[in-house]
Amino acid sequence: MNLNTLVLLNTSSPHHREAVEYVLPYLDHFGIPYQNWDVNRTPLPANLGEYALVVIAHPQIDPRGHQLPRQRLLEAVKTGTGLVTFDPAFGLVRKPAHLKSKATGSPATSLLQQTSQSQTGIETPAAAVIFTQPHAITSRHASGETLTLTAPLRLHPISGDEILLVTDGAPLLTVTSLGAGRIVQWATTDWMDTHFLGPLGGLDDVLWRSLVWAGRKPFLLRGLPPLVTMRVDDVAATGHLWGQSPLWWVRTANR
Numbered sequence: 001m002n003l004n005t006l007v008l009l010n011t012s013s014p015h016h017r018e019a020v021e022y023v024l025p026y027l028d029h030f031g032i033p034y035q036n037w038d039v040n041r042t043p044l045p046a047n048l049g050e051y052a053l054v055v056i057a058h059p060q061i062d063p064r065g066h067q068l069p070r071q072r073l074l075e076a077v078k079t080g081t082g083l084v085t086f087d088p089a090f091g092l093v094r095k096p097a098h099l100k101s102k103a104t105g106s107p108a109t110s111l112l113q114q115t116s117q118s119q120t121g122i123e124t125p126a127a128a129v130i131f132t133q134p135h136a137i138t139s140r141h142a143s144g145e146t147l148t149l150t151a152p153l154r155l156h157p158i159s160g161d162e163i164l165l166v167t168d169g170a171p172l173l174t175v176t177s178l179g180a181g182r183i184v185q186w187a188t189t190d191w192m193d194t195h196f197l198g199p200l201g202g203l204d205d206v207l208w209r210s211l212v213w214a215g216r217k218p219f220l221l222r223g224l225p226p227l228v229t230m231r232v233d234d235v236a237a238t239g240h241l242w243g244q245s246p247l248w249w250v251r252t253a254n255r
Contacts, residue, residue, distance in 0.1 A: 001050060001052070001216075002047065002050040002051045002052065003033065003052050003218065003219070003220050004033050004034060004035050004051060004052065005027070005032055005033065005034040005035070005051065005052060005053040005054070005055055005211075005215070006034070006035055006037055006045070006048070006051045006053070006054045006055070007019070007023075007024070007027065007034045007035065007036050007037060007054075007055045007057050008037050008039055008044075008054060008055065008056050008057060008061060008068070009036060009037070009038060009039070009057045009058060009061070010038065010039050010040045010058075010060075010061050010062065010063070010067065011038050011040050011041070012040040012063070013040075013058065013059075013060045013061060013063055014060060014063075015058040015059040015060045016058060017058075018057075018058040018059065018086070018189045019057035019058040019086075022189045022192040022193070023055070023057040023058065023086060023189060023192075024036075024057065026192070026199075026204075026207060026208075027055075030208050030211070030221050030222070031221050031222025031223070031224075032211065032220065032221045032222075033220055034055070039061065039062065039067045039068050040067065044068070044069065044072055044073075048072060048073070048076045048081070049075065049076040049079045049080075049081050050081075051076075051081050052081065052082065052215045052216040052217075052218075052219055052220070053081065053082040053083070053084065053211065053214060053215035053216065053219065054073065054076065054081055054082070054083050054084075055083075055084045055085075055086075055211070056083070056084070056085035056086060056087045056090060057086060058086055058087065058189065059086065059087045059088060059089060059156075059188075059189075060087065060089060061087045061090055062087075062090065068090070070090070074178070076181070077178050077179065077181035077182075077183060078178055078179030078180060078181055079179065079180055079181065080179075080180040080181050080216045081181055081216055082181055082182050082183075082184075082211075082213075082214030082215040082216055082219075083181065083182070083183045083184070083214060084183075084184040084186070084210055084211055084214050085183070085184070085185050085186070086186045086188075086189050088155075088156035088157065088158045088185070088186075088187045088188065089156060127148065127149035127150065127151055127152045127153075127167075127168070127196075128146045128147060128148050128149055128167060129146065129147040129149065129165055129166075129167045129172060129191070129197075129202075129203070130144065130145070130146050130165065130166050130167065131143055131144065131145045131146075131164065131165060132163055132164060132165065132166055133162070133163075133164065135162065135164050135175070136209065136213050137164055137173075137175065137184070137206055137209045137210045137213050138164050138165070138206055138209075139209070140205050140206075141206075147197065147201065147202040147203065149167070149191070149196050149197055150195065150196060150197070151195060151196050152167075152168050153167055153168065153172065153187075153188050153190045153191060153196055154188060154190055155167070155168065155170045155171075155172065155187045155188055156187055156188070157170070157171075157187075158171055158174055158185045158186075158187045159174065159176075159185070160174025160175055160176045160183070160185050161174070161175060161176045161177065162174060162175050162176075164206075165206070170187065171187060172186070172187050172188070172191075173185070173186055173187070173206070173210070175210075175213070175214075181214075181216070182213060182214045183214065184210040184211075184213065184214045186210075191203055208221070230253065232249060
């Protein structure tokens with residue numbers, strides 16, 4: 001079994017920057033061992049189904065429609081490889097429009113109509129993310145919880161069995177089970193930008209949980225980020241001691 005995550009990107013795609021600036025820094029921070037794979041240069045690996053997780057790291061991963069064989073990805077998922085895709089156009093699973101909510105049994109269309117009003121009836125901002133139902137991925141949040149955005153997200157249609165997040169009348173996050181595997185679809189990476197929400201804005205836990213939920217188990221990540229803390233007490237940076245006592249701790253911190 002390959003415990004690594006395979007990250008698919010396309011250096012010829014106009015959206016390649018989103019993978020480099022948004023998705024990959026998250027994977028680094030979460031301590032997920034991964035391998036970048038440029039589909040513009042190299043066909044998918046023969047052992048695709050051995051990876052614990054495949055991440056499609058940006059929209060328009062296959063702008064010309066012949067660099068990423070969809071059927072091979074589907075077969076890998078069916079055997080247990082997880083898939084998290086940030087490319088809404090790469091519709092791996094087509095579902096009918098009357099998607100069902102697992103929590104309420106109501107059509108998903110009614111969930112989408114609730115973007116102007118939370119499940120508790122409290123008015124919500126026009127630019128907001130709403131948690132629609134309980135799920136392992138959204139377990140830190142209550143159904144109907146709202147995250148206010150600084151601007152509306154630019155969304156494209158996505159499909160899936162269950163809708164976990166909605167915003168501005170459309171799904172932002174959906175999940176699907178397929179054979180022995182699982183698929184998570186994000187409609188956009190825009191929320192990772194500080195112009196909309198940004199890191200530490202309330203969806204970081206949803207992102208790492210979506211990776212863990214989708215990935216074949218055992219799944220590797222370093223839950224504690226690689227941070228080093230230090231404390232600096234009184235500092236003498238001026239006065240007659242400056243010539244004899246420069247800020248040596250700065251050199252230590254740099255090292």
